[in-house]
Amino acid sequence: MKALVWHGKEDIRCDTVTDPEIQDPRDAIIKVTSCAICGSDLHLFHNYIPGMMPGDIMGHETMGEVVEVGSGVDGKLKKGDRIVVPFTIICGECDQCKRGNFSVCETTNRKRHLADKVFGHSTAGLFGYTHLTGGYPGGQAEYLRVPFADATHIKVPAGIPDEQLLFLSDIFPTGWQAAAQCDIVPTDTVAIWGCGPVGQMAIRSAILLGANQVVAIDCLPERLSMAEAAGATTINFETESVLERLQELTDGKGPEKCIDCVGMESHVMATLPDTVLDRAKQMVMLESDRPHVLREMIYVCRPGGIISVPGVYSGFSDKLPMGAFMNKGLTMRTGQTHVNRWTDDLLRRIEEGEIDPSFVITHTVPLNQGPEMYQVFRDKRDSCVKVVLKP
Amino acid sequence: MFHFSNIVRSKGDPAIVEGGPSLKRPQDQLARALGWFSIGLGAMELLAPRRVTETLGMEGSETMVRAFGIREILAGIMSLSVDKNAGLWARVGGDGLDAAALLSGLTSDNPKKGNIALALLMVGGIAMLDYRAAQETKPQRPARTARRRLYPNRSGFPKGLEATRSGAKDLIKHATAGVAS
Ligand SMILES: NC(=O)c1ccc[n+]([C@@H]2O[C@H](COP(=O)([O-])OP(=O)(O)OC[C@H]3O[C@@H](n4cnc5c(N)ncnc54)[C@H](O)[C@@H]3O)[C@@H](O)[C@H]2O)c1
Ligand SMILES: [Zn+2]
Ligand SMILES: [Zn+2]
Numbered sequence: 001m002k003a004l005v006w007h008g009k010e011d012i013r014c015d016t017v018t019d020p021e022i023q024d025p026r027d028a029i030i031k032v033t034s035c036a037i038c039g040s041d042l043h044l045f046h047n048y049i050p051g052m053m054p055g056d057i058m059g060h061e062t063m064g065e066v067v068e069v070g071s072g073v074d075g076k077l078k079k080g081d082r083i084v085v086p087f088t089i090i091c092g093e094c095d096q097c098k099r100g101n102f103s104v105c106e107t108t109n110r111k112r113h114l115a116d117k118v119f120g121h122s123t124a125g126l127f128g129y130t131h132l133t134g135g136y137p138g139g140q141a142e143y144l145r146v147p148f149a150d151a152t153h154i155k156v157p158a159g160i161p162d163e164q165l166l167f168l169s170d171i172f173p174t175g176w177q178a179a180a181q182c183d184i185v186p187t188d189t190v191a192i193w194g195c196g197p198v199g200q201m202a203i204r205s206a207i208l209l210g211a212n213q214v215v216a217i218d219c220l221p222e223r224l225s226m227a228e229a230a231g232a233t234t235i236n237f238e239t240e241s242v243l244e245r246l247q248e249l250t251d252g253k254g255p256e257k258c259i260d261c262v263g264m265e266s267h268v269m270a271t272l273p274d275t276v277l278d279r280a281k282q283m284v285m286l287e288s289d290r291p292h293v294l295r296e297m298i299y300v301c302r303p304g305g306i307i308s309v310p311g312v313y314s315g316f317s318d319k320l321p322m323g324a325f326m327n328k329g330l331t332m333r334t335g336q337t338h339v340n341r342w343t344d345d346l347l348r349r350i351e352e353g354e355i356d357p358s359f360v361i362t363h364t365v366p367l368n369q370g371p372e373m374y375q376v377f378r379d380k381r382d383s384c385v386k387v388v389l390k391p
Numbered sequence: 392m393f394h395f396s397n398i399v400r401s402k403g404d405p406a407i408v409e410g411g412p413s414l415k416r417p418q419d420q421l422a423r424a425l426g427w428f429s430i431g432l433g434a435m436e437l438l439a440p441r442r443v444t445e446t447l448g449m450e451g452s453e454t455m456v457r458a459f460g461i462r463e464i465l466a467g468i469m470s471l472s473v474d475k476n477a478g479l480w481a482r483v484g485g486d487g488l489d490a491a492a493l494l495s496g497l498t499s500d501n502p503k504k505g506n507i508a509l510a511l512l513m514v515g516g517i518a519m520l521d522y523r524a525a526q527e528t529k530p531q532r533p534a535r536t537a538r539r540r541l542y543p544n545r546s547g548f549p550k551g552l553e554a555t556r557s558g559a560k561d562l563i564k565h566a567t568a569g570v571a572s
Contacts, residue, residue, distance in 0.1 A: 055396030210563035359547035
């Protein structure tokens with residue numbers, strides 16, 4: 001089959017690889033009908049997250065049709081079922097899964113010994129991500145083996161196009177969880193850094209959860225226009241002062257809730273000297289992340305407020321203002337998304353026409369053009385916001 | 392076909408049968424070569440500055456050579472990173488500094504001026520490569536002033552923004568009714 005394969009920094013190729021096979025009774029194989037490129041894939045493209053190996057298949061936003069099931073899956077899934085695959089692989093049985101903490105499932109990381117060393121305790125296995133999370137082949141491919149398939153799936157009905165359902169795999173529940181863990185009340189101003197696909201979903205989620213005011217921050221006019229379309233007030237951080245504008249919009253008190261949908265690759269700009277210093281340190285391996293947005297959020301957030309961080313950080317961040325964080329009594333909530341915790345509710349909202357996540361798609365191309373689309377998405381060329389690939 | 396990466400595949404996982412085209416262009420390969428060259432040269436300048444000054448008849452300039460070594464290494468690291476373009480321009484600037492320092496040693500009483508001339512020639516050649524690589528690896532991010540498609544109609548709310556907003560607010564009022572009082 002064809003698959004997008006990681007070969008090193010900025011080197012992803014559409015290779016021919018052997019087809020996946022059932023390895024365990026709980027496995028299923030799907031024929032992929034749609035998959036997408038995520039901002040997290042860009043961190044891997046740049047080789048910022050340790051533990052990638054040449055030959056790894058990319059992709060963790062995938063859906064398709066079940067074509068084969070192992071003997072241990074039956075009952076839960078059968079040939080012909082249409083499923084969206086959550087990017088977190090879950091067993092459904094361990095203590096964490098039972099609590100709904102799916103992204104920290106205790107069973108599914110097959111390279112747990114690595115993660116235990118690096119993180120203290122292992123997290124769940126992830127598709128198309130690093131060997132720290134199991135090194136499972138990803139879904140930017142024609143076929144995908146789904147381990148623990150009896151639990152790791154979201155069954156979706158016929159009659160709704162792929163484009164509306166695909167993002168149940170990651171960015172829709174990710175944006176939703178980011179907003180949900182802000183405990184939004186009707187008087188809240190929610191400020192959202194980053195208007196990429198995750199930020200766009202977080203904006204819609206904050207609106208659906210009843211926020212009084214949503215403020216969206218980015219530097220790309222096309223993404224800001226998409227944020228505005230959903231009712232957000234926008235700030236362009238290249239031409240305006242984020243701190244001043246947020247003060248203005250909140251009567252000088254700061255937003256109650258702040259969401260970081262940017263992560264470790266904050267934009268580097270001479271007018272934001274800390275980003276330049278972070279980049280320099282990152283280059284000589286003195287720091288792994290560029291946490292400009294975290295610093296800004298801690299500074300601007302209203303005392304007693306909540307900071308929600310879906311943006312991915314990989315290792316070590318310097319100069320986080322812990323004094324302000326502690327004295328202002330802030331709360332920080334983070335995590336890879338517990339996808340299946342939210343998807344029943346979100347699927348219902350899609351079915352009832354409350355939201356149509358396909359608004360975010362700007363490019364749809366065949367799988368073999370995937371490598372070029374990594375560059376287009378990374379460079380924000382051609383007003384690109386979200387790329388869907390068709391195997 | 393043999394693919395080295397297949398050795399480390401977990402058993403049963405898909406292995407590469409036939410490789411597809413790489414995104415790397417010749418100029419990316421050139422940038423990479425220059426990056427490693429920069430690190431190699433820098434390491435030599437940093438660790439064995441006397442060898443350099445003796446060859447050039449510029450004894451006494453070891454500190455400067457060491458500093459230049461650090462500069463070379465940093466520019467090299469940058470040229471190997473995703474910001475290779477900045478690294479290559481840093482190298483172009485460094486080539487200028489190298490040439491200036493060499494010229495300052497090109498005095499009539501320097502017995503090694505032949506070596507200096509040779510070194511200058513080399514710096515010139517490398518500088519041309521650096522310049523070409525820098526020109527050809529310009530970042531592809533569109534300029535701030537570039538024309539863009541805007542998406543003012545993509546709310547994602549099939550029922551419209553107003554209906555969605557008021558619906559969400561009503562729902563919250565219901566959910567919190569009686570809780571606050
Ligand atoms: N927690 C999870 O489970 C999860 C899931 C998916 C994605 N993610 C992470 O979410 C983040 C965003 O993903 P995406 O797909 O939207 O990526 P993206 O790269 O398309 O979006 C990032 C956006 O942030 C903007 N930005 C950069 N610096 C900024 C700054 N200083 N202030 C404001 N905006 C800034 C960029 O212009 C860009 O539009 C990534 O870190 C990704 O890894 C996390
Ligand atoms: Zn993702
Ligand atoms: Zn589990």
